[in-house]
Structure formats: C-alpha cells, structure tokens
Amino acid sequence: MATEVAPSMMSAASPEVGMSWWQLTRLGFVQAAIGAVVVLLTTTINRVIVVELGLPALIPGLLVALHFAVQLYLRPRLGHDSDGHGRRTPWMLGGMVVCALGGLGVAASVPIMATNTVLGVVLASAASIVLGAGVSASGTPLLALMSERAKPSQRAGAAAITWILMIVGIIITAATSGALLDPFSFTRLIGIAGGIGGAGLVVAWLATLGVERGPRPVMPAATVAESSGSFMTAFRTVWREPAARLFSGFIFLAMFAYSAQDLILEPFAGIAFGMTPGESTKLSGAHHGGVLAGMIVAALIATRTGQLRHWAAAGCAASAATYLALVASPGLFSVQMFTAVVVLLGLSNGVFAIGAIGSMMALTGDKTDGRAGLRLGVFGAAQALAYAVGTMTGAAGVDLARAVFDSPVRGYLAVFAVQALFFGASAWLALRSASSERATDVFQQRGEMLSAVIQ
Structure with a gap:
C-alpha cells in the first residue's frame, strides 16, 4: 500500500x-x-x-x-x-x-x-x-x-x-x-x-x-507486488504497539471534539446572533485565521521551549476553556465578543495542532523498521474516522438537544459543553500518549523548514 x-x-x-x-x-x-x-x-x-x-x-x-x-x-x-x-x-x-x-x-x-x-x-x-x-x-x-x-x-x-x-x-x-x-x-x-x-x-x-x-525514484519490485495480506500483517504489527494505540486514541478523541463544531458554528451564529450567510461565512474564515496564527506562533515559541506533549495538552485545555466561553456567549449580547471568542478558539486549535503534528513526527521518525508511513496512515485513519463521526454526531446532537431543551440556542450550547469536556479529556490523554521529546529537538532539526514556512 x-x-x-x-x-x-x-x-x-x-x-x-x-x-x-x-x-x-x-x-x-x-x-x-x-x-x-x-x-x-x-x-x-x-x-x-x-x-x-x-x-x-x-x-x-x-x-x-x-x-x-x-x-x-x-x-x-x-x-x-x-x-x-x-x-x-x-x-x-x-x-x-x-x-x-x-x-x-x-x-x-x-x-x-x-x-x-x-x-x-x-x-x-x-x-x-x-x-x-x-x-x-x-x-x-x-x-x-x-x-x-x-x-x-x-x-x-x-x-x-x-x-x-x-x-x-x-x-x-x-x-x-x-x-x-x-x-x-x-x-x-x-x-x-x-x-x-x-x-x-x-x-x-x-x-x-x-x-x-x-527520473522517478525506483521502487523495489517486491514492494510493488506487495499483497493485501502482507499489508494487514504490517498493520497488525503496528497496532499491537501500545504507544500507537494510545496516540491513535488521543488523535481520535481530540479530532472528534474539534470536528463536532464544523457544521454547527455557522448555524449557531445565524440563530443566536442573527448573522447573515455572508457574515457567518466570514466568521468561519476568522476561525481558520486563528488556527493559522496559533500554529505559526506556537511553532516559533516551541523552537525555544517545551515538550511536545505539553504543547498538545495546552492546546486541548485552551480549546476546552474557549468552548466554555462559547457556552456563555449568548449572555454577552455582543457579536464582537462572540467573534473574539471564535478567533481565540482558532488560536487554541492551532496550538493543539502543533503539538499533535510534532508528536506524529517524533513517534514515527525514531522507528527503524521502515513503517513510518504506515504509522502515519494509522494516525490519519483515526483522524478521518473522528471527522466522519464527529461532524455527524455534532449535528445530530444539536437536533437532539434542541428537542430536549425546546430551544435551538440551548441545543447548540449543550453540544459546545460536551466538546469542552472531550477536549479536557484529550488534554489529559495528550500528557500520557504524545511525545515527551522536547519541541526544540524536533523543530530546531527542521530550521530550514520553519524559515521556509514562516517567511
């Protein structure tokens, strides 16, 4: 494969x-x-x-x-x-x-x-x-x-x-x-x-x-002819590693919490704050802008201090706190404050992403069995599954909570509260599963990469 x-x-x-x-x-x-x-x-x-x-x-x-x-x-x-x-x-x-x-x-x-x-x-x-x-x-x-x-x-x-x-x-x-x-x-x-x-x-x-x-790199003939059976053997070998299973669990839980808001943030902005389709679309852009800024800022600071697991946990904890702020946002009666909270959510998500991506590098780069790509594939599968389940569960959760609380706004707030809980659990799991390697060791080894990305 x-x-x-x-x-x-x-x-x-x-x-x-x-x-x-x-x-x-x-x-x-x-x-x-x-x-x-x-x-x-x-x-x-x-x-x-x-x-x-x-x-x-x-x-x-x-x-x-x-x-x-x-x-x-x-x-x-x-x-x-x-x-x-x-x-x-x-x-x-x-x-x-x-x-x-x-x-x-x-x-x-x-x-x-x-x-x-x-x-x-x-x-x-x-x-x-x-x-x-x-x-x-x-x-x-x-x-x-x-x-x-x-x-x-x-x-x-x-x-x-x-x-x-x-x-x-x-x-x-x-x-x-x-x-x-x-x-x-x-x-x-x-x-x-x-x-x-x-x-x-x-x-x-x-x-x-x-x-x-x-010229294209020459692939060994044995690799080209690799069967599905040999792939499953390699997959089972990787999955038997406790570190791979635990980190996959962290990726799934954190990305589940992250993706559950993908389909509910814009409708919430329209229902709770009366934003037009154009305004709520711009709000989504502001959130992604926060993610980008959080990644860049965290990457720059991480070249100086901190373990990767601490960066991942900090991003998850900050995301949990920001979701709690979203729960309180309707009581602020301010579109500007709501927008600021959404940008802060993006910043927190960006910090989490730096810790998670760096951990993926460290947890696969130190292996010598030639299965780094397969390990990244296992983590990627956990992420894809989390997105598929998380987006659908977040939307279904809103519908269920709206029926239970008999209020559209309260339905969205209930889902935001659950996301805060999941991100809090992800922060704890990150401390146990993400890499203990110092961020400086990973990112300074890639100084050429950082300068190319930031500049």
Missing part, C-alpha cells in the same frame, strides 16, 4: 532525486485547492441547509460524514493504484476535476431540497460521495509524490507547508464566498461553487506543471 511504500522509497532514492522548496510549495497549493472546494460544504452550504431551509442539522452532518467515509477505503486504494502508474500528476488533476464536480453537485442540490427534500438529500449524498472520491484521488497521490521527491531534511517542512497552505486556501475561500454571497440566492451559491471548483483546477494545473520532470 502507498503508506507503507513511501519510507523505503524515500530512504533509497531521496538523495539522488529531490525537489526544491519552491516545487514543494507549489504542490502545497494543490492541497489548498482541495481544501477550498471542500470548505464550502462544511461552512456555507451547511448553514444554508440549516438556517435558510430550516432542515435538521443532521442532513449536512450526513453529507460531510459520507465525504469522509468514502475516503477510508479510497485513499489507500487509489494511492496504491497511482503507485503503479508511473506519474502522480494525472491522478491529482483528474481528482481535482472530480472534486470540483462533486462540490458543484452538492451546491446544485440545495435548491432542490427547498422544493423536494428527499430528492435533494439523495442528490447531495451522491455528490458528497463524488467529492470524497475526488479528494482521495487528488490528495493521496499528492502526498505520495511529496514523499517520493522530498529529501529527508524536507519531509517535515513539506508536511507543514501543505497544512498551512490548506488553511490559507480555506480562509481565502471563506472570505471571498462570504463577500459574494450577500444578498443570498441559490443562483449565487451555485455560481460560487462552480467558480471555486474552476479556480481550484487552474491552481492545481499551474502548481503541477512540469513538477514531475526528471
């Missing part, structure tokens, strides 16, 4: 075959394009379905869960298929086409929901599966290409650049679509979705133009 192939390929071929930082940054823009298409579903379309159409929050939760669920199988499968193709770029561009069509299909199904709910939800579900397939076909070969071509000293930097550019793409999309969406209409929504998909495809094409020129 792709996740297991990468380490052997990199160790054997990276010294001879590599990419410049500019080329790796260009590939990061492909991930930014993918994130730009997906974020419209989790923000604007989600809010329109719940607020403008008055439908249960479970519906967008189901759509996002479907988009993640299909990736659990297609990511490893399509990554494996691209291994034997010879070039990754066609898969990435073809996946972006499918991704754009899926995003457009979800948007086009929204006005159908307004007149025929069942038909609209069925069409949106099919489009969400297409969207997830496109993300798998483009995102997995992208990471495989970066793994093949990045030099050993560049791997962590390549991952950081990809993550940050994805957030930048989300921020730009949220701000742009928020400005263009008012006054709201279904025609505007569909036009924005088509424009984002088209722009993403152009960005991906320009980013990958000529990037695969030169």
Whole structure:
C-alpha cells in the first residue's frame, strides 16, 4: 500500500532525486485547492441547509460524514493504484476535476431540497460521495509524490507547508464566498461553487506543471507486488504497539471534539446572533485565521521551549476553556465578543495542532523498521474516522438537544459543553500518549523548514 511504500522509497532514492522548496510549495497549493472546494460544504452550504431551509442539522452532518467515509477505503486504494502508474500528476488533476464536480453537485442540490427534500438529500449524498472520491484521488497521490521527491531534511517542512497552505486556501475561500454571497440566492451559491471548483483546477494545473520532470525514484519490485495480506500483517504489527494505540486514541478523541463544531458554528451564529450567510461565512474564515496564527506562533515559541506533549495538552485545555466561553456567549449580547471568542478558539486549535503534528513526527521518525508511513496512515485513519463521526454526531446532537431543551440556542450550547469536556479529556490523554521529546529537538532539526514556512 502507498503508506507503507513511501519510507523505503524515500530512504533509497531521496538523495539522488529531490525537489526544491519552491516545487514543494507549489504542490502545497494543490492541497489548498482541495481544501477550498471542500470548505464550502462544511461552512456555507451547511448553514444554508440549516438556517435558510430550516432542515435538521443532521442532513449536512450526513453529507460531510459520507465525504469522509468514502475516503477510508479510497485513499489507500487509489494511492496504491497511482503507485503503479508511473506519474502522480494525472491522478491529482483528474481528482481535482472530480472534486470540483462533486462540490458543484452538492451546491446544485440545495435548491432542490427547498422544493423536494428527499430528492435533494439523495442528490447531495451522491455528490458528497463524488467529492470524497475526488479528494482521495487528488490528495493521496499528492502526498505520495511529496514523499517520493522530498529529501529527508524536507519531509517535515513539506508536511507543514501543505497544512498551512490548506488553511490559507480555506480562509481565502471563506472570505471571498462570504463577500459574494450577500444578498443570498441559490443562483449565487451555485455560481460560487462552480467558480471555486474552476479556480481550484487552474491552481492545481499551474502548481503541477512540469513538477514531475526528471527520473522517478525506483521502487523495489517486491514492494510493488506487495499483497493485501502482507499489508494487514504490517498493520497488525503496528497496532499491537501500545504507544500507537494510545496516540491513535488521543488523535481520535481530540479530532472528534474539534470536528463536532464544523457544521454547527455557522448555524449557531445565524440563530443566536442573527448573522447573515455572508457574515457567518466570514466568521468561519476568522476561525481558520486563528488556527493559522496559533500554529505559526506556537511553532516559533516551541523552537525555544517545551515538550511536545505539553504543547498538545495546552492546546486541548485552551480549546476546552474557549468552548466554555462559547457556552456563555449568548449572555454577552455582543457579536464582537462572540467573534473574539471564535478567533481565540482558532488560536487554541492551532496550538493543539502543533503539538499533535510534532508528536506524529517524533513517534514515527525514531522507528527503524521502515513503517513510518504506515504509522502515519494509522494516525490519519483515526483522524478521518473522528471527522466522519464527529461532524455527524455534532449535528445530530444539536437536533437532539434542541428537542430536549425546546430551544435551538440551548441545543447548540449543550453540544459546545460536551466538546469542552472531550477536549479536557484529550488534554489529559495528550500528557500520557504524545511525545515527551522536547519541541526544540524536533523543530530546531527542521530550521530550514520553519524559515521556509514562516517567511
């Protein structure tokens, strides 16, 4: 499988075959394009379905869960298929086409929901599966290409650049679509979705133009012919490690708490504070901006002090405190204060991300059995599962709490309180499972990466 192939390929071929930082940054823009298409579903379309159409929050939760669920199988499968193709770029561009069509299909199904709910939800579900397939076909070969071509000293930097550019793409999309969406209409929504998909495809094409020129790392024949049985044997070997299971549990719990707010923050802003679709979309952009700022600030400070587990735990604890502030936000009667709390939530999430990503580096980089990619795949699977379950559970929890408390606002506040509890538990688990390596040891070894990302 792709996740297991990468380490052997990199160790054997990276010294001879590599990419410049500019080329790796260009590939990061492909991930930014993918994130730009997906974020419209989790923000604007989600809010329109719940607020403008008055439908249960479970519906967008189901759509996002479907988009993640299909990736659990297609990511490893399509990554494996691209291994034997010879070039990754066609898969990435073809996946972006499918991704754009899926995003457009979800948007086009929204006005159908307004007149025929069942038909609209069925069409949106099919489009969400297409969207997830496109993300798998483009995102997995992208990471495989970066793994093949990045030099050993560049791997962590390549991952950081990809993550940050994805957030930048989300921020730009949220701000742009928020400005263009008012006054709201279904025609505007569909036009924005088509424009984002088209722009993403152009960005991906320009980013990958000529990037695969030169020799491709040679993969051992035994690795190419690896069977599903050998993959399962390796997977069971990794899963028997207590550290891998415990850290996977931390990733699942923390990302569950994080993702549960994806589909409820914008509708809450509309219901509790009367924000328009454009204003709530901009609010989502402010949250992601906070995440980006939190990651950069934490990375800069972490080069000087602190263990990775402490950074992860601090980010989780701060996220828990901020969710409690969200619970109290309706009593403040201030949109400005509510917006400030959302930005603080993003900052806290960014600090958590630095501790978690750094721990992933440390917990996989010190192994010598050639299964670093598989371990990262296990952690990634835990994250994908947490997103699929968390987004749907958060939306369903709102519907349930609204029925129990007979108040839409109290329904959202109940879910925020549960998220605070889960992040608090994640902080405790981070202290037990995340890496005890000092952040300076991880990040200073990647000084070239930090300067490339920050500058």
